Amino acid sequence: NAGVTQTPKFQVLKTGQSMTLQCAQDMNHEYMSWYRQDPGMGLRLIHYSVGAGITDQGEVPNGYNVSRSTTEDFPLRLLSAAPSQTSVYFCASSPRTAFRTYNSPLHFGNGTRLTVT
Amino acid sequence: AQKVTQAQTEISVVEKEDVTLDCVYETRDTTYYLFWYKQPPSGELVFLIRRNSFDEQNEISGRYSWNFQKSTSSFNFTITASQVVDSAVYFCALLVTVTGGGNKLTFGTGTQLKVEL
Numbered sequence: 001n002a003g004v005t006q007t008p009k010f011q012v013l014k015t016g017q018s019m020t021l022q023c024a025q026d027m028n029h030e031y032m033s034w035y036r037q038d039p040g041m042g043l044r045l046i047h048y049s050v051g052a053g054i055t056d057q058g059e060v061p062n063g064y065n066v067s068r069s070t071t072e073d074f075p076l077r078l079l080s081a082a083p084s085q086t087s088v089y090f091c092a093s094s095p096r097t098a099f100r101t102y103n104s105p106l107h108f109g110n111g112t113r114l115t116v117t
Numbered sequence: 118a119q120k121v122t123q124a125q126t127e128i129s130v131v132e133k134e135d136v137t138l139d140c141v142y143e144t145r146d147t148t149y150y151l152f153w154y155k156q157p158p159s160g161e162l163v164f165l166i167r168r169n170s171f172d173e174q175n176e177i178s179g180r181y182s183w184n185f186q187k188s189t190s191s192f193n194f195t196i197t198a199s200q201v202v203d204s205a206v207y208f209c210a211l212l213v214t215v216t217g218g219g220n221k222l223t224f225g226t227g228t229q230l231k232v233e234l
Contacts, residue, residue, distance in 0.1 A: 033222075035224075040126070040226055041226060042121075042123075042208060042224040042225050042226040042227050043208065043210075043222075043224040044224070045221065045222070045223075048221070058221075088160070090162065092222075105150070105152070105167070105212055105222065106222060108161065108162040110160065110161050111160055111161070
């Protein structure tokens with residue numbers, strides 16, 4: 001059972017380049033989300049999805065696109081990378097009703113460190 | 118809107134000292150959940166504890182203890198007899214439901230704890 005898998009672990013982009021951060025989970029979780037972590041800012045929600053075909057914006061969605069064609073995968077796309085998107089990105093998943101029945105609501109991946117020059 | 122405040126940016130203690138990390142939260146929801154996560158230098162997010170809004174009972178787990186007080190909207194975390202391995206960034210987080218289900222977790226900005234010999 002791999003849990004939440006993020007790839008790549010590290011990535012360097014030039015301004016204007018595009019790329020996709022991959023996130024996959026094998027726990028059949030309905031809910032998936034993307035966070036970015038910046039120094040002094042904590043973790044901020046970018047986008048989330050409550051199931052296949054359904055996505056919604058979080059706190060800082062600008063510059064990012066997501067889609068959810070399957071339960072397992074929730075990729076995060078940067079269409080035109082900017083230096084302000086230099087950050088560590090975390091993907092997380094949980095069963096839809098996890099907050100009622102489980103101790104930890106989110107299973108986190110190990111993060112992707114992205115640098116945009 | 119939800120908000121989590123961790124006013125202590127960085128705390129340094131000497132090993133075996135007790136240390137308390139403060140967390141103050143804001144929400145209009147009557148049902149919510151509070152969490153503490155640990156992020157060691159390796160970068161992963163480690164779940165420590167969850168507390169429900171209707172359960173103000175304090176909890177102790179080994180050297181860790183948590184004091185939840187709804188009257189002051191605080192959920193403080195104390196490490197007794199700190200150790201070097203406790204050095205990490207600690208995040209307090211608040212979870213509420215979102216329309217359509219799923220979890221919206223709002224993080225504080227984190228407290229960097231340094232435990233020195």
